[in-house]
Amino acid sequence: MIREINVNEVTECIKEMCIEANHFLSNDMDLKMREAVKEEESIVGKQILNQLQDNLKIAGEEMIPICQDTGMAVIFMEIGQNVHFIEGDLNEAINEGVRLGYQQGYLRKSVVKDPIERENTKDNTPAIIHYEIVSGDKVKITVEPKGFGSENMSRIFMLKPSDGIEGVKAAVITAVKDAGPNACPPMVIGVGIGGTFEKCALLAKKALVKDITKHSDIAYVKQLEIDLLREINQLGIGPGGLGGKMTALAVNVETYPTHIAGLPVAVNICCHVNRHIVKHI
Amino acid sequence: MDRQLKSPLSEKDVMDLRAGDYVYITGIIYTARDAAHKRMFEALENGEELPFDVKNNIIYYMGPSPEREGKVIGSAGPTTSSRMDKYTPSLLDLGLKGMIGKGKRNDSVKDAVVRNGAVYFAAVGGAGALLSKKIIKSTVIAYDDLGTEAIRELEVKEFPVIVVMDSLGNNLYENVVG
Known part of the structure; x- marks a missing residue:
């Protein structure tokens, strides 16, 4: 029909x-931003995360973006x-x-x-x-x-198959380190692995709009998401890039079949606003 | 430490600032981002006057969202400063004393900050709704056709920033991630 x-x-x-x-964060982002305040260990970092909570309150109440x-x-x-x-x-x-x-x-x-x-x-x-x-x-x-503060810090890496998962990790960490304070941390990191040059970038973009409280169904991908988030949050960049634990709120990874000769990796970086909203018709 | 600061800036005030200081700015500051910087740079190349005297002033790298009725300004947080790096040393050499933005700057900006005894502040990126409450007056003074990228004169009250790069060349971000 x-x-x-x-x-x-x-x-x-x-x-x-x-x-x-x-004007309003999605539920998953709202939850992670609240958790971040509790998890942050640095004083400056906590202060910035609290300012971001105040900012969200003003945005919703007064309808200021x-x-x-x-x-x-x-x-x-x-x-x-x-x-x-x-x-x-x-x-x-x-x-x-x-x-x-x-x-x-x-x-x-x-x-x-x-x-x-x-x-x-x-x-x-x-x-x-x-x-x-x-x-x-x-x-x-x-x-x-x-937003483009974070979009500008996004990267694509055409790795070799022999680079393997360690190569993927190194690529993501490089991109996040280079982004630093420019991308308005705490960031959300969307990673695409596989496909072709353009498919990989699209996977990374799609990874950003997924629910950030959930992990991949694929066991090794889930582990990669967990490991990457832990490593990123040991870099010390912190909220606003001024030092602290909460450099990222989440890492979401999407994969796709690829060519025998390739291992494309795309890293799409988003700031702590990471707006995404879904509706069905 | 926490400091209150009046803008336009005095030489002594700027010399006293140190990377990591929390500063609350009160007074007049000017907005300019990518397109306005390009135009100002071209004006200088053609030997024309800038739309405002940069001497002792602060430029805020910001393009606001439109204001609702009854509001002074829309969301008004900082944009990434490094895109202005190409144009910044010339403005510092003309007497610009301060910049507010977010993120890293290149070495030529750092050299020009030290050479001219200036300061680079960061505001919290992505806190545009909160920061809009610290702006009590906003007037477009040049390049109106650029829309959000027009140059605005802002009157701010206790606008919160952190010193990232001081007049001695200390850099807060470098201390953070090496």
């Missing part, structure tokens, strides 16, 4: 999601193959949702039309849209307004 969905419904959803994600960098809107669309969109163009409907959300939500317009000429589009479009066709007749929308 074909299920018809009016694209206006998509627009409305995305508008609301952009506004919500920029958590961070002024309200991001470039990254949208994942998982579309059931039995869905038929009607009453308009889906790409345009998604961008209209972003446009309305950023205008009506008093969010910052941070997108330039051309990477070299750099004229602001003044409505935060276009969004970065990733489509995936899945079975069924539902649509899952994930909105991730991505």
